[in-house]
Amino acid sequence: MVREPAAAGMFYPADAAILRQTVAQLLKSPEASIEAGPVKALIAPHAGYVYSGPVAGPAYAQLAAQAGTIRRVILLGPAHRAPVRGLALPEAESFATPLGEVPIDRDAIRALADMPQVVVSGAAHAQEHSLEVQLPFLQSVLRDFTLVPLAVGDATAKEVADVLEVLWGGPETLIVISSDLSHYLPYAAARQADQETVERILGYRLLDSFEQACGALPINGLLLAANRHRLAPKLVSLCNSGDTAGDRRRVVGYAAIEFMESQDSHDD
Template sequence: MKYRDPAVAGSFYSKSKEVLQSELTDLMSYTPDPSLNVKALIVPHAGYFYSGAVAAQAYSYINQSEINPKKIILLGPNHRVGLSGCAIPSDDGFITPLGKVSVDRLFCDILLEKNFVTENDNVHTWEHSLEVQLPFLQYCLNDFDILPILVGQSEVEKVADMLSFLLDQDDFFIIVSTDLSHFNPLNKANKLDENTIANIINMQCDLLPNQACGCHALNGFLNFSKAKNWNIKLVNKANSGKKNSIKNEVVGYASFVLF
């Protein structure tokens, strides 16, 4: 079995199992609306100090409910290695301080066969956008597999078609990983992010990288969600300027649930 070691444990989140579990317990204090049959999340992927609370409020919808998904599609952007299209790793699983997470190799192979994705370990090895979601999932769920897909420059319809295909095959839960605007002064960032949040709520599928770093995954997902007539709800929003004294280069975060 081939496992991907954590790339950002000790920086984006604690490398200590005990400290990480305690941190997640503190973050998961939000009480969600139990009436929503949540099918997907949009969550940020910064260090837990910055965006952990924003992400945790969305994850609380699967932590404190009977949804209990067994198969998770993880979609996120590539930050370190260039990518055109969508890519999966060759790994059988990912490792975090909380243990191992199995990759659904069956559906990885199916996606490869259908030419929805390529296999590219280089783009996955140091990428944090999917990795930081795993401890949240491990905290919330006991038994699940992931389908980790990094989305580079891609046509909206191709990502939407891939999601439609997958949900026709099995009962997948979808998590889209993205932050909002990057490195703008606080006032400008707030205006940009409010506009982006409104576009996401309206399921507009033409978001740009300066609005959301995961725009390629997000646009395809919103196109798919719109076709499914899903509803969307903003759960929480914040930015890095609320956590430190740097106000001239802030990063925006927001989380949503779809149902």
């Protein structure tokens, strides 16, 4: 069973050729550069590409050097469309975009089978855009990879972190957290609020409100796990819809943050 695209034609182009060209342009951002350490995890926004694509592009461009290594992506985002207790896996066996299908990692699904906070919900994924909009970037940068898509609903940071720990793996596994920042504040207020949120994330301080980030729950889980593994966080890009394609009276904030492996990461 294939989970068909729900956001194509709204959040990103539905035509494969146009989508491929759009993503290629976003990946060429001047902010994109290859860092010294491998990227183990990243936070990327999930609005329409015209709004948040200039922030997401540089984050995904960081992965170019690891394209031959990464074989599995653990993708977590907030459940916007259906109520979920815990973290929801899909019923589907693959996720489709105009660029093709990405298979679900069945071994990973089996590894999560005994975790009480992990459920299966086709409804949670059917119309969920937060996960889908990340896929064309991943399909454009990586080679063959499998996917573990998790729509995060009512879950504690520890419940999320425990799932990430089971799936952590090695350099073949990338973790992507899909989240926007503040919503619908005036431009200046959003800039201040989002800067404070980013500083909390970079300092491994858990978020305490969905007003800081709609993906606060998966972000907090990542912070617990990444801190334990001593990853090094770094801000790649930060702006809001008033900087890209929107009205500055009511903006949405976007950040791209990468978490890199350090020498200490391998001392456990």
